[in-house]
Amino acid sequence: MMGDTNVLVIGGGGREHAITWALQKSPRLGALYVAPGNAGTAEIAQNVNLDTVAETLQFAADKNIHLVVIGPEAPLVAGWADELRAGGVAVFGPSQAAAQLEASKAFSKAFMREHNIPTADSRTFNDYDAALAYAESVDHAVVVKADGLAAGKGVIVCDDVASARAALKTIMHDAAFGAAGDTVIIEERLIGREVSILAFCDGHNVALMPAMRDHKRIFDGDQGLNTGGMGAFGPVADVSADDLAYFRDAIIKPAVAGMAARGTPYVGVLYAGLMLTQQSVRTLEFNCRFGDPETQAILPLLDSDLLTIMLDCAAGSLNPADVRWKSGFCATVVAASGGYPGDYQTGIPINGLDAVSDSVVFHAGVRRLEPGGHVTAGGRVLAVSAVGDTLDSALATAYADIARIDFDGMHYRRDIGRTEG
Numbered sequence: 231m232m233g234d235t236n237v238l239v240i241g242g243g244g245r246e247h248a249i250t251w252a253l254q255k256s257p258r259l260g261a262l263y264v265a266p267g268n269a270g271t272a273e274i275a276q277n278v279n280l281d282t283v284a285e286t287l288q289f290a291a292d293k294n295i296h297l298v299v300i301g302p303e304a305p306l307v308a309g310w311a312d313e314l315r316a317g318g319v320a321v322f323g324p325s326q327a328a329a330q331l332e333a334s335k336a337f338s339k340a341f342m343r344e345h346n347i348p349t350a351d352s353r354t355f356n357d358y359d360a361a362l363a364y365a366e367s368v369d370h371a372v373v374v375k376a377d378g379l380a381a382g383k384g385v386i387v388c389d390d391v392a393s394a395r396a397a398l399k400t401i402m403h404d405a406a407f408g409a410a411g412d413t414v415i416i417e418e419r420l421i422g423r424e425v426s427i428l429a430f431c432d433g434h435n436v437a438l439m440p441a442m443r444d445h446k447r448i449f450d451g452d453q454g455l456n457t458g459g460m461g462a463f464g465p466v467a468d469v470s471a472d473d474l475a476y477f478r479d480a481i482i483k484p485a486v487a488g489m490a491a492r493g494t495p496y497v498g499v500l501y502a503g504l505m506l507t508q509q510s511v512r513t514l515e516f517n518c519r520f521g522d523p524e525t526q527a528i529l530p531l532l533d534s535d536l537l538t539i540m541l542d543c544a545a546g547s548l549n550p551a552d553v554r555w556k557s558g559f560c561a562t563v564v565a566a567s568g569g570y571p572g573d574y575q576t577g578i579p580i581n582g583l584d585a586v587s588d589s590v591v592f593h594a595g596v597r598r599l600e601p602g603g604h605v606t607a608g609g610r611v612l613a614v615s616a617v618g619d620t621l622d623s624a625l626a627t628a629y630a631d632i633a634r635i636d637f638d639g640m641h642y643r644r645d646i647g648r649t650e651g
């Protein structure tokens with residue numbers, strides 16, 4: 231039986247395909263639209279083009295949309311959730327004020343300090359000379375971070391004073407990321423394993439997702455350039471149920487309570503990027519959205535109705551006990567275009583998508599040809615996600631299925647789930 235809740239998802243990456251795929255299973259779902267979507271969402275929902283928030287509001291009115299789900303950070307940071315809510319539309323995604331947790335690292339650090347959320351020691355600078363003098367004065371390695379959004383490239387991990395100087399020059403002096411680098415954070419460099427902790431939030435209540443790890447580097451053994459993410463898996467073995475409860479109580483809940491206290495309640499997914507050091511846990515960053523590719527590995531483990539969870543978050547009535555997870559593991563392996571994250575070609579035919587049976591293929595940079603067939607259309611092309619009773623079995627299924635797919639230049643890591651990042 232088809233339900234009557236009409237939903238619009240904003241975004242067009244692998245993350246949004248995964249969100250659409252999970253929403254599409256809901257018995258409550260009526261019509262499902264994705265703007266702009268991709269070749270994968272086109273198979274299970276209706277793709278539409280909506281370039282502005284004004285167009286989106288009009289579309290929501292015309293199609294009687296009951297919930298808008300905003301995937302990427304850019305529209306959240308631009309205040310789309312506020313404008314849609316002001317227009318009477320329910321939204322899953324934080325307001326512009328709450329999205330500052332991702333939009334400004336200086337804001338985020340000050341917020342963490344104010345609410346005693348464990349984070350790395352840092353200083354914030356608006357002045358290039360003062361930042362240089364500080365970087366030269368400290369006796370520990372540092373990480374230099376542009377304050378604003380920089381498409382994941384604004385964080386430079388430095389090995390020595392010379393590289394810290396070079397990082398400050400790139401970000402502040404040469405303005406490689408524009409105004410995003412007018413302010414910088416210089417943070418102590420920590421050593422440890424990273425983990426992604428995501429939570430559904432309704433403004434007050436939170437429900438944590440399984441602890442995930444993503445793989446950022448392009449090559450096996452965590453070598454080569456950083457990418458948008460080459461794979462993810464979880465739940466990770468080095469986060470126990472007690473650890474997860476601690477992260478909830480020491481990091482996620484104080485952040486959500488802090489936002490509520492500011493009068494800007496946090497609704498949507500709050501994503502904390504954590505570093506597990508020898509001594510303790512430190513929050514490296516907050517993101518105001520689902521992770522990519524973590525989402526492609528998280529949502530196959532969800533045992534509850536995503537649409538109900540999102541509606542409850544938007545309505546402020548989330549009951550954490552209603553968010554249940556399957557007991558197994560999920561592994562996601564990303565296939566990228568040859569040359570990515572540098573230059574790469576697009577329009578290359580993709581073969582074997584129909585041969586995948588036990589995994590789900592989430593499309594990112596894929597274009598569907600009329601009358602048939604698929605070609606590459608981006609750097610990260612697709613993600614293959616598989617669940618299993620053990621991490622090994624999930625990985626075995628995902629790798630068996632990704633081997634059935636091929637396109638000229640296709641590259642994927644062979645060590646997802648086997649390394650620290």
Ligand code: AMP
Nearest residue numbers: 350373385387417418419420503514515
């Ligand atoms: P962020 O966007 O702040 O999470 O930084 C991006 C990446 O830079 C993180 O996922 C880490 O791999 C690395 N990073 C950030 N902060 C630190 C830190 N204080 N120490 C070591 N690595 C860091």
Ligand code: GLY
Nearest residue numbers: 444459521522523
């Ligand atoms: N997987 C990292 C991110 O979504 O920011």
